[in-house]
Amino acid sequence: MSTFERVVKILNDMDAGEGIELTPSTTFEELGLDSLSVVEITMSCEDEFGIEIDTDSNPTTLGEFVELIDAKLGE
Amino acid sequence: MSFSIIATGSALPKKVVTNDDLAQFLDTSDEWIVTRTGIKTRHVATDETTSSLAVEAAKNALDMAHLSPSDLDLIICTTVTHDYITPSLACVVQGELGANCPALDINAACSGFLYALDVADGYFARGRVEKVLVVSSELLTRITDWRDRATAVLFGDGAGAVVLGRGDALRSIKIGAKGNPDPLYSPNVGGISPWRADKTEPECFLHMNGQEVFKFAVSTVSADLIDVAQEAGIDVSSLDHAVLHQANLRILDAAARKCGLAPEKMEVIIDETGNMSSACIPIALDRLVRSGRLHSGEWVALAGFGGGYTSGAACFKWD
Ligand SMILES: CC(C)(COP(=O)(O)OP(=O)(O)OC[C@H]1O[C@@H](n2cnc3c(N)ncnc32)[C@H](O)[C@@H]1OP(=O)(O)O)[C@@H](O)C(=O)NCCC(=O)NCCS
Numbered sequence: 001m002s003t004f005e006r007v008v009k010i011l012n013d014m015d016a017g018e019g020i021e022l023t024p025s026t027t028f029e030e031l032g033l034d035s036l037s038v039v040e041i042t043m044s045c046e047d048e049f050g051i052e053i054d055t056d057s058n059p060t061t062l063g064e065f066v067e068l069i070d071a072k073l074g075e
Numbered sequence: 076m077s078f079s080i081i082a083t084g085s086a087l088p089k090k091v092v093t094n095d096d097l098a099q100f101l102d103t104s105d106e107w108i109v110t111r112t113g114i115k116t117r118h119v120a121t122d123e124t125t126s127s128l129a130v131e132a133a134k135n136a137l138d139m140a141h142l143s144p145s146d147l148d149l150i151i152c153t154t155v156t157h158d159y160i161t162p163s164l165a166c167v168v169q170g171e172l173g174a175n176c177p178a179l180d181i182n183a184a185c186s187g188f189l190y191a192l193d194v195a196d197g198y199f200a201r202g203r204v205e206k207v208l209v210v211s212s213e214l215l216t217r218i219t220d221w222r223d224r225a226t227a228v229l230f231g232d233g234a235g236a237v238v239l240g241r242g243d244a245l246r247s248i249k250i251g252a253k254g255n256p257d258p259l260y261s262p263n264v265g266g267i268s269p270w271r272a273d274k275t276e277p278e279c280f281l282h283m284n285g286q287e288v289f290k291f292a293v294s295t296v297s298a299d300l301i302d303v304a305q306e307a308g309i310d311v312s313s314l315d316h317a318v319l320h321q322a323n324l325r326i327l328d329a330a331a332r333k334c335g336l337a338p339e340k341m342e343v344i345i346d347e348t349g350n351m352s353s354a355c356i357p358i359a360l361d362r363l364v365r366s367g368r369l370h371s372g373e374w375v376a377l378a379g380f381g382g383g384y385t386s387g388a389a390c391f392k393w394d
Contacts, residue, residue: 036111036325039286043293043329055286 003049003066003073010044024063045069078199078207079242079394082142083361084135085235086128087118087348094228101224108228113324117231117349120214125158128234129212130171132357136208136236137172144174148204151194152180153187153211153353155261155382156218168210184259185320185381186250187211187353188235192377192389193250195239207239211353218261220280229322230281231349235357247306248389249299258287259382292326292380297334299378299388307374307390311336314390315373316363320380321345321355352381369393 001009008022017031028038042053045065051072059065093116094105108114120128129152137144152165157180159167165178183190191209198204212234219230262277296319304311311334319327324345331338342359351358356377363369371394378388 034111035286036289036323039289040293040329043290055284055290 003069004062006048007045007062007066007069010041010048014041014044016041022062024061024066026062027060028062029060049073076199076241076243077196077245078239079244080237080360080391081240081242082136082140082238083236083357083364084132084137084139085233085358085361086131086135087233087358088120088123088128090119090121091116092119097228100221101227103224103228111323111325112229113327113343113345114228114349115346117347118233119216120232123214123232125154125156125164125212125214125234126167126171128214128232129154129164129168129210129236132212132234132236133168133172133208133210135361136238140238140240142206142238144172146206147174147176147208149176149195149198149207150174150178151191151207151209152178153183153191153209154180154213155182155184155187155352156214160263164210164212174208183250183252183353183381183385183387184383185322185350185352185355186379186383186385186387188356189248189377189379189387189389190250190385192239192245193248193387196245196248199239199241205241208236209239209357210234210236211357213352213354215281215350215352218279218281220278223280225285226281226283229350231351233348233351233354233358235354235359235361237357237360242394244391244394246308246390246392247303248387249303249306250387251295251299251385253384255384256382258284258291258384289323289326291384292322293329293333295384295386296320296326296378296380296388297330299386300330300334300336300376303376303378303388303390307392309374309390313374314340314376316340316342316369316375317378318342318356318359318363318375319378321348321359322350322380353379355379
């Protein structure tokens with residue numbers, strides 16, 4: 001599974017973005033997620049990928065978020 | 076043999092401040108505060124003090140226990156917002172009550188109440204005490220920066236107390252600290268020492284990195300609940316009630332989800348009170364006890380987290 005697919009699975013598990021087609025350019029705002037929901041999703045991704053993501057990285061789209069995770073995985 | 080919580084009490088200031096009241100002088104709204112925090116109102120001290128609320132909560136708990144102050148063997152108070160740097164809140168409470176036992180304060184920020192229970196547990200284990208009074212009293216509005224909307228909307232004032240007696244309701248307890256002061260702190264006075272290098276006088280207000288604290292809170296409190304439940308021999312899902320530090324409703328929801336606790340088991344008072352640091356847990360527990368919803372034989376977990384970082388949790392089989 002790609003990083004993007006794993007992130008989508010986490011979003012689905014949290015009932016985020018139901019009925020919306022998720023692409024790398026989808027924003028968290030379009031998914032109806034506020035900053036604290038993004039923190040929660042970040043935490044789930046930290047568990048899923050075994051990484052730590054800074055709270056001040058502030059990604060706005062799923063694509064940016066996936067890039068952030070891939071960069072951490074490559075470190 | 077450790078202890079049981081034999082009585083509870085609490086006290087809140089008379090004045091209630093709504094989100095709309097705050098929106099009068101801060102660039103905020105009821106909608107933002109409710110969706111981000113769950114807070115609708117908070118009690119705010121006018122003529123009440125940390126000591127006066129502590130004494131009122133203590134008297135309510137002693138009344139419920141049918142005990143007089145002279146029956147107490149130890150008083151432990153927790154606060155980060157005491158009226159004095161010295162003497163301790165516990166000594167002020169002792170004096171006001173007319174008790175004659177040792178008295179001490181603990182500062183472990185919002186986890187203070189759990190730290191106090193753990194210290195009390197040691198006194199019971201050593202056979203030094205029969206009855207212990209624990210009081211957590213806070214005037215967070217004293218150290219709130221009322222110009223900063225990001226923090227000012229979160230806090231309130233109040234006091235909670237419990238009387239502990241010999242018993243075996245306490246089944247597990249843990250406390251922890253991480254030595255990370257930066258995300259949540261309030262400086263003390265600088266003083267006027269002629270030798271002090273830095274002549275600036277800090278403002279004694281709370282500074283917070285909200286999202287850092289949010290992450291710490293959710294991950295720590297959910298892990299602690301799992302740990303204390305397991306040590307007590309049950310699964311988190313078997314808890315009947317969970318009384319957590321009330322910092323943000325979103326923290327309570329996220330923690331419940333993360334550790335597999337049904338959301339309706341979570342006690343919620345934050346909508347009415349805001350965050351009152353170490354006083355939240357004993358006040359919420361007092362509400363639960365006085366509402367008649369906490370029955371003998373039920374499992375209840377308490378858990379706190381806060382500045383430091385500190386954390387603590389305990390599991391009881393209520394008797
Ligand atoms: C404080 C807390 C509610 C803030 O939520 P958040 O999602 O992190 O909010 P942010 O600070 O990222 O701010 C998001 C936006 O809302 C704005 N905002 C902050 N406070 C606001 C308020 N009271 N009213 C309106 N808008 C506000 C911010 O300026 C920001 O705007 P921008 O995106 O245009 O810059 C949240 O971080 C929290 O509760 N953390 C835990 C704190 C805690 O529990 N502390 C005590 C532990 S014992």
